Amino acid sequence: xxxxxxxxxxxxxxxxxxxxxxxxxxxxxxxxxxxxxxxxxxxxxxxxxxxxxxxxxxxxxxxxxxxxxxxxxxxxxxxxxxxxxxxxxxxxxxxxxxxxxxxxxxxxxxxxxxxxxxxxxxxxxxxxxxxxxxxxxxxxxxxxxxxxxxxxxxxxxxxxxxxxxxxxxxxxxxxxxxxxxxxxxxxxxxxxxxxxxxxxxxxxxxxxxxxxxxxxxxxxxxxxxxxxxxxxxxxxxxxxxxxxxxxxxxxxxxxxxxxxxxxxxxxxxxxxxxxxxxxxxxxxxxxxxxxxxxxxxxxxxxxxxxxxxxxxxxxxxxxxxxxxxxxxxxxxxxxxxxxxxxxxxxx
Amino acid sequence: xxxxxxxxxxxxxxxxxxxxxxxxxxxxxxxxxxxxxxxxxxxxxxxxxxxxxxxxxxxxxxxxxxxxxxxxxxxxxxxxxxxxxxxxxxxxxxxxxxxxxxxxxxxxxxxxxxxxxxxxxxxxxxxxxxxxxxxxxxxxxxxxxxxxxxxxxxxxxxxxxxxxxxxxxxxxxxxxxxxxxxxxxxxxxxxxxxxxxxxxxxxxxxxxxxxxxxxxxxxxxxxxxxxxxxxxxxxxxxxxxxxxxxxxxxxxxxxxxxxxxxxxxxxxxxxxxxxxxxxxxxxxxxxxxxxxxxxxxxxxxxxxxxxxxxxxxxxxxxxxxxxxxxxxxxxxxxxxxxxxxxxxxxx
DNA sequence: TTTAGCACTCAGTAACATCGAGTGCTAACA
DNA sequence: TGTTAGCACTCGATGTTACTGAGTGCTAAA
Numbered sequence: 145x146x147x148x149x150x151x152x153x154x155x156x157x158x159x160x161x162x163x164x165x166x167x168x169x170x171x172x173x174x175x176x177x178x179x180x181x182x183x184x185x186x187x188x189x190x191x192x193x194x195x196x197x198x199x200x201x202x203x204x205x206x207x208x209x210x211x212x213x214x215x216x217x218x219x220x221x222x223x224x225x226x227x228x229x230x231x232x233x234x235x236x237x238x239x240x241x242x243x244x245x246x247x248x249x250x251x252x253x254x255x256x257x258x259x260x261x262x263x264x265x266x267x268x269x270x271x272x273x274x275x276x277x278x279x280x281x282x283x284x285x286x287x288x289x290x291x292x293x294x295x296x297x298x299x300x301x302x303x304x305x306x307x308x309x310x311x312x313x314x315x316x317x318x319x320x321x322x323x324x325x326x327x328x329x330x331x332x333x334x335x336x337x338x339x340x341x342x343x344x345x346x347x348x349x350x351x352x353x354x355x356x357x358x359x360x361x362x363x364x365x366x367x368x369x370x371x372x373x374x375x376x377x378x379x380x381x382x383x384x385x386x387x388x389x390x391x392x393x394x395x396x397x398x399x400x401x402x403x404x405x406x407x408x409x410x411x412x413x414x415x416x417x418x419x420x421x422x423x424x425x426x427x428x429x430x431x432x433x434x435x436x437x438x439x440x441x442x443x444x445x446x447x448x449x450x451x452x453x454x455x456x457x458x459x460x461x462x463x464x465x466x467x468x469x470x471x472x473x474x475x476x477x478x479x480x481x482x483x484x485x486x487x488x489x490x491x
Numbered sequence: 492x493x494x495x496x497x498x499x500x501x502x503x504x505x506x507x508x509x510x511x512x513x514x515x516x517x518x519x520x521x522x523x524x525x526x527x528x529x530x531x532x533x534x535x536x537x538x539x540x541x542x543x544x545x546x547x548x549x550x551x552x553x554x555x556x557x558x559x560x561x562x563x564x565x566x567x568x569x570x571x572x573x574x575x576x577x578x579x580x581x582x583x584x585x586x587x588x589x590x591x592x593x594x595x596x597x598x599x600x601x602x603x604x605x606x607x608x609x610x611x612x613x614x615x616x617x618x619x620x621x622x623x624x625x626x627x628x629x630x631x632x633x634x635x636x637x638x639x640x641x642x643x644x645x646x647x648x649x650x651x652x653x654x655x656x657x658x659x660x661x662x663x664x665x666x667x668x669x670x671x672x673x674x675x676x677x678x679x680x681x682x683x684x685x686x687x688x689x690x691x692x693x694x695x696x697x698x699x700x701x702x703x704x705x706x707x708x709x710x711x712x713x714x715x716x717x718x719x720x721x722x723x724x725x726x727x728x729x730x731x732x733x734x735x736x737x738x739x740x741x742x743x744x745x746x747x748x749x750x751x752x753x754x755x756x757x758x759x760x761x762x763x764x765x766x767x768x769x770x771x772x773x774x775x776x777x778x779x780x781x782x783x784x785x786x787x788x789x790x791x792x793x794x795x796x797x798x799x800x801x802x803x804x805x806x807x808x809x810x811x812x813x814x815x816x817x818x819x820x821x822x823x824x825x826x827x828x829x830x831x832x833x834x835x836x837x838x
Numbered sequence: 839t840t841t842a843g844c845a846c847t848c849a850g851t852a853a854c855a856t857c858g859a860g861t862g863c864t865a866a867c868a
Numbered sequence: 869t870g871t872t873a874g875c876a877c878t879c880g881a882t883g884t885t886a887c888t889g890a891g892t893g894c895t896a897a898a
Contacts (some may be wrong), residue, residue: 167578169860182872187861205860205878241625244651284627284643290830296631300653306593383751384743392739396731403728483637516891529841532894552847552891 146196152178153189154198158210160461165387168209200418212458215436218461219421223469226463230473232261236468240475246300247271250479251376251450254472257377261385261468262461265402266378269412269478270450273441276301276334283322285315297334299471299483373450375405388434388457402455403430412451417441419466422460436460440469442476449480493543499525500536501545502569505557509806512734514554559771559805562783564770566809573810575818579608587822594618594645597826598723598797600818605801606726608815610733610806611676612749613725616759617789617797618822618827623648627820630669632662644681644825646830714829718798734806746780749802759798764788771805783807794801797828 146154157168170186175181179186184389192206193199198214201207201226210218215385239257255489258266278299285291286306295303303456307317332340353375380402389395402408411429438460440454454465493501503523504515517533520526526533537555544563557565586604587597598615604740605613623644633637633653642650656662679687727749736742749755758776762766766787772780776824785807786800799820801812 167860183860184862184872184874185870187863188871191862203879205862206880207860229628269858277815279633280631282629285646286626288649292649294641294643294649296635296639296641300637302639302641302649302651304649306647381743381746384739384746390739392731392737395739395742396728399728399731442554461840491826512841514891518891530891531843531893532839535840537892548892550891552893554850554891774862 145200150189150193151183151222153186153273154214155218155224156431157190157199157208158222159220160216161210161253162218162461165459167202167209169207172207180253210459212426215423215458215462216426219423223463226461226467228467232468235261235469240479247480248301250376250476253375254452254476255365255376255378256454258468258472259382262379262454262456263382264460264465265383265407265452265453266376266379267402267412267453268376268378268450269373269409272373272450275444275447277331278334278337279327281322281326281329283318285309285318288315291315291318300330308438316433318393324427367424373409375408383456386457386459388459394434396429398435400431411437411449413452414441414451417443417448419469421462421466434458436462438462438469440473444477444480444482451456452476468471492531497536497540498569500533501540501561502565502571503574504537504540504546504555504683505561505569509558509808512806514549514556516538516554519554538645557806559773562770562805562809563773564771570810570813571807573814576632579815580818582608583818583822587826593828595648595721597722597823600724601799601823605799605815605819606729609726609800609801609803610729611803611812612727612730613723614749614755614759614800614802615723615725615797616720616756616800619720619797622791622794624678625676625681625684628669628673628676630665632656632665635662636660638665644648645678693792699746701807720756722748722755730803733804733806735806744778745782748776758784759786759800761786761788761798762794764790766816768809770812781805783809783815785809787818787820789827791827796824797821 153173156173156179156434158170160168170183170190172289172442173186174181174183181189190199190405193214194201197211198217199208199419200211219375236257239253250269255266255268256287258264258268260377278300279296279298280294282294282296283291284294288309289311290306290308292304293307295301309318313441328344329337329340380399383389383398386393389398407429411427421442422439425433427433427435427437432455434457435455436458437453437455439451441448454460454469454470500520503520503526506522507515507519517530517537520533521528521530528536534815537546540546540561544558545564546555547558547561549556583604585601585625598618602613602615605611605615607721623646626645627641629641629643631641634763635656636658637653637655639651639653644650656665675691676684676687727746730736730745731742736745755774758774768787769784769786771783774780774784779802781804782802783805784800784802786798788798790796790797799816801807801816803812
């Protein structure tokens, strides 16, 4: 077990290192207000803390640097709560006072806020709204050969796709089909659309002509293909400001990782509604072994909608980032909740 | 004037440097097949070429490096035409064989193709279709308090925006208004929408109730706000592979430049339908002083729709890039043309 | 006019000394 | 017995010097 003094020293060292990015020496610590021991004492404690695996040296006569275990301990037990400055809080508030009435915009805006208020890269996953239901389906012919299909959900989300119409399909057929679909599918949760289509509806449609069948296939391809979850990334260049990314090679591997949307999406998705901190090697992905990822979820009532995250070096301002993520995830949930209430009752 | 021999030597030097990124020495040149002079002769010529400003030295005893003037001359007079490998050509073809029927997708795809086939960053501006006309306007109520407005053009482009409805406006009013708008605005070119709305239509609407007026204001804000032209960027990380961008500082300034969409858009827009090469300091923007930008336009008939561009270090494979841009811009124009024909006739 | 030859330049590298921030350890102190 | 002063030691960083070699410019001969 760690003594009070060790806890204090470890905390001060990590705080200092997070701030300065430089190995911390015993003398520097002994000079801190909070600490009233001589550098020699500190040195002894440091040696112990290193032996226990919380600190590391970059070379035999260097100051100490937190190990990943050190960060982990810091995050779990040591970190002092961060009070966001007024300016930051009002910056967040302002971002939400705009007439935002689309999920997409709120999410985009939030990503920007997160990266603007930190020196890290923000990643937001979602929103995946399980309660999203089909509001309306529409086909608008553009010519004899093409049309655009539009799908509107009760959350105001609009999905659209243009497609060419094979000659053998008449546009009136399409129209009829859309009418049928609208009747049958109104209010169906989007995530069940696919299934519902494949089971009931395709059966129903097949009772009509062959042309229907073909038209249906087209429509399905156009509108109901599995859509990957959206990823919003903000402040990609922030990473370049971190001294740990002076090495182009690191930057490259991290950037190309971020492009791998599927992988990121998988990484972000998380169960609990608590804030989760993943430090360095705790990350499954190699390219992130020098990074920490902090994730929080936003939700609609009990249902989780998505994840917001910040990606930075392991030397991260954990405390600040956690406060910020917490604030933002609440603010997002709140916003969505208020809409949804209206949407439900207002019909 | 330059002698034949000087032309040859300059060409070989620049070709070599583009390939190797290393200063080129006289000995290396004299060993090339095409060149049958001794290194001493080459040295003399090099000294002359340097005096004329086509070459530079990095230090007094280093090999030569092309100056910007050298590149300019190379691009204008020296470059040998590049034959794209079969594989590249078929790669481009394949990208266009998909069932692409939306401008956006074609453009996105093209940006990807460009960056995949080069080690540079691709930027595509547009499409700005002057012939785009309003096809249909729609308001779909989501609740008593909100609705989504959808605008569809004859090119299959869909624009949408959710908005909250103030209590004093009844949704049936909105509906009526949309009907009027649809009648009056059908077929109006999108770029004239704004004007038309402000002149004729608002007059017309004002003849109705006050509520109409308010609803109209809302709708206008929601749908017809000036939309900035879209920018598609591909292969941002490609820049990191270039040895001239080993310096993080350069990368950062370039990246933050690319984020300035308005500026980039302004830079890319270009008049002629020829391929335009801008080398180093010829660029107005400071952050691009070590870069070259090569732009080509794609069009619909005589009307230019937008610009495709590649951004890389001044040491660029000009020849290859020009061939590629030319191929792609043709391919894009062709594709759009074929749709548009259909769209026009098919009503 | 071309080229061989040679003196010269300078980035890059390696070897070596110096400096100083930091450590670990020991012995003295409260 | 816990704390601290003192000191020898370590090692990255920095600076000096010397050496190497790819490259040049110039001169003189072919």
